[in-house]
Amino acid sequence: MRVAVCMKQVPDTEARLRVHRDGSWIDEEDLAFVINESDEYALEEALRIAEKSGGEVVVISLGPERVKEALRKGLALGAARAIHLKDEAFLGGDALATGKALAAAIGKEEFDLVLTGSQSDDVGYGGTGSVVAGHLGWPHAWLVMGIEIEEGGAHAKVTREMESGLNEILRIALPAVFEVQAGINHPRYASLKGIMKAKRKPMAEPTLEELGLNPEGVGSAGSRIEVVSVAFPESGAGAEIIEGDPEEAAQVLVDKLRKEAKVL
Amino acid sequence: MKIWIVLEQKDGELHRMSREAIAAAQGLAAATGGGSVDAVLLGGGIATLAEKVAGGYALGSVRVADHPNLAAYTPGGYVAALSAAIAAAAPDWVVFPHTYQSVDYMARLAQGLGAGLLPEVTAFEEDAQGLLFSRPVLGGKLVAKVRVRGEGTMLLSVQSGAWAAESAQAGSGELVTLDGDLAAAKPDREILGVEEVGGEQVDLTKAEVIVAAGRGVGGADKMGVIEDLAAALGAEIAASRPVIDNGWLPRDRQIGSSGQTVAPKLYIAAGISGAIQHTVGMKGSAVVVAINKDPGAPIFSLSNYGIVGDLHEVLPALTKAIRRAKEL
The missing domain is CATH 3.40.50.620 (HUPs)
Incomplete structure (x- = not known):
């Protein structure tokens, strides 16, 4: 099996975020970036499938120069090579524009399977993988919690998460795009040997022309939606914050829960 | 239009x-x-x-x-x-x-x-x-x-x-x-069946008090502070998705869009940031207490009371204060 994994690099969700001076997005200076959580699970799933079937994994990411760090981590974990869509024209796209560029890169080669996370932890459109599938004319499934490749590799048995604690078990023809949900597996850690080997693995940087794309059709220019500003939600009606050291705060809280809220 | x-x-x-x-x-x-x-x-x-x-x-x-x-x-x-x-x-x-x-x-x-x-x-x-x-x-x-x-x-x-x-x-x-x-308009897949996740052995919907753990707890070996507080309160233990995905608690303890929806008298969210996938499962709670080290965590905006701090310091203090209150 040849498996492509689309990964996004996103701000560390644990990081303290600040809105940029111009208000248009968060301030990315000094911000830590990590591989999007569900994409990490997608990569682990791809590595397991390739190891079992004797194939290879190719990691693909769209983003600025810093994205190379995420791709290198993918290579250190076991991917054979990386593709970086780094032209400025690719950046700032919605799910449709980003999916179009990724699909062009994937369509240049022959893959049996494309895996990606179900949703990015930054903009969270949750549709990029399905757009890739649409361009390739392949079936897709979102929120995938299990993948079993059938003998012969023509079909996969897929577990898809539904609402209210139910899973749907599906049989889907390959090639296909599966958008993996966090928790499908336990991602491995990179070994020192893997990190050293990653340095020699190839990283391609295809241009717009090589992918047959127009700058107007991708990135921000090719998007139907535009984020004009971000702000912290108004928390006026929020919690009464109880100050003091842990002992004091705990005592005040217990008093309030007993006397004010009357729940203890 | x-x-x-x-x-x-x-x-x-x-x-x-x-x-x-x-x-x-x-x-x-x-x-x-x-x-x-x-x-x-x-x-x-x-x-x-x-x-x-x-x-x-x-x-x-x-x-x-x-x-x-x-x-x-x-x-x-x-x-x-x-x-x-x-x-x-x-x-x-x-x-x-x-x-x-x-x-x-x-x-x-x-x-x-x-x-x-x-x-x-x-x-x-x-x-x-x-x-x-x-x-x-x-x-x-x-x-x-x-x-x-x-x-x-x-x-x-x-x-x-x-x-x-x-x-x-x-x-x-x-x-x-x-x-x-x-x-x-033909189906593009075969549906083999539908199964319940984890069998729902625990019914959290009937709990009057819930202590819910989030990613901020930091590990399966660090759940003791949650267990102690739940024991002092006679509460059920629940969690947000990352805790379940990391295997710190079984899946039938999950609250949120892919877990159970609860509405207890008191919901204590410890180390939970408050992503919408979690809050849709608990926003019907009568009284919500949030403990988180990040004062910007969205959970505070839908809580009644909040303490900004390290849950590993706050929860033991809270457990003690509750035990003291119950002795009175």
Whole structure:
């Protein structure tokens, strides 16, 4: 099996975020970036499938120069090579524009399977993988919690998460795009040997022309939606914050829960 | 302005969020100077439901696609049925409830139609340049204002709870058949079955007090502070998704969109940031206490009381204070 994994690099969700001076997005200076959580699970799933079937994994990411760090981590974990869509024209796209560029890169080669996370932890459109599938004319499934490749590799048995604690078990023809949900597996850690080997693995940087794309059709220019500003939600009606050291705060809280809220 | 709503149903019952989508679409129509609001209902054997919807809400029409191909949801069937009808009628907006099912196929539908995609809208307002939509970003820590540009149909989904189902205007609409060849709307997969996750051995919905652990707890070996507090309170232990995914607690303890929905008297959220996927499962709680080291965590905005600090210091102190209070 040849498996492509689309990964996004996103701000560390644990990081303290600040809105940029111009208000248009968060301030990315000094911000830590990590591989999007569900994409990490997608990569682990791809590595397991390739190891079992004797194939290879190719990691693909769209983003600025810093994205190379995420791709290198993918290579250190076991991917054979990386593709970086780094032209400025690719950046700032919605799910449709980003999916179009990724699909062009994937369509240049022959893959049996494309895996990606179900949703990015930054903009969270949750549709990029399905757009890739649409361009390739392949079936897709979102929120995938299990993948079993059938003998012969023509079909996969897929577990898809539904609402209210139910899973749907599906049989889907390959090639296909599966958008993996966090928790499908336990991602491995990179070994020192893997990190050293990653340095020699190839990283391609295809241009717009090589992918047959127009700058107007991708990135921000090719998007139907535009984020004009971000702000912290108004928390006026929020919690009464109880100050003091842990002992004091705990005592005040217990008093309030007993006397004010009357729940203890 | 021509607005469509794609209603979600299962086994002949409307999804709870379908009514919220009707309310949102009616609001969008009013804000853009009137226009038509029509609903689409897909399924197999849904004649009774279709009549109920047509007799229940203020809609221009209810366009029904009732066919064995659509009896069970598949992206193949739904995208084919909707593509043909949307392409023919060219509505300005198609509103969906932001459910697991809608997200599964909306982007694909937009891609095939050459339409735009605006998922997870929580509100809209109008300024001099037109409509400005709100949607959560960065795990709900921030709200983005988004503008739509270009020409052609936009597909939009509305987040759970953003519009009140009760505000959907009652009335009636004409019952018509959705345009298109439904026999050609073939499922693109075989559905082998549906199973319950983890068997739901623990019913958290009956708990009066819940202590919920989040990623901030830091590890399976660090759950002791949660267990101690729960023991002091006689509470059930629950968790947000990352705790379950990391294997710190079994899946039947999960609260949120893919877990259980609870409404206890007291909900203590420790180390939970408050992503929408979690909060939809606990926002009905009578009293919410949040303990988090990040004062910007969204959980504080829907809590009654909050303590900003390290839960590994605050929870033991809280456990002690509760034990003291119970001895009085």
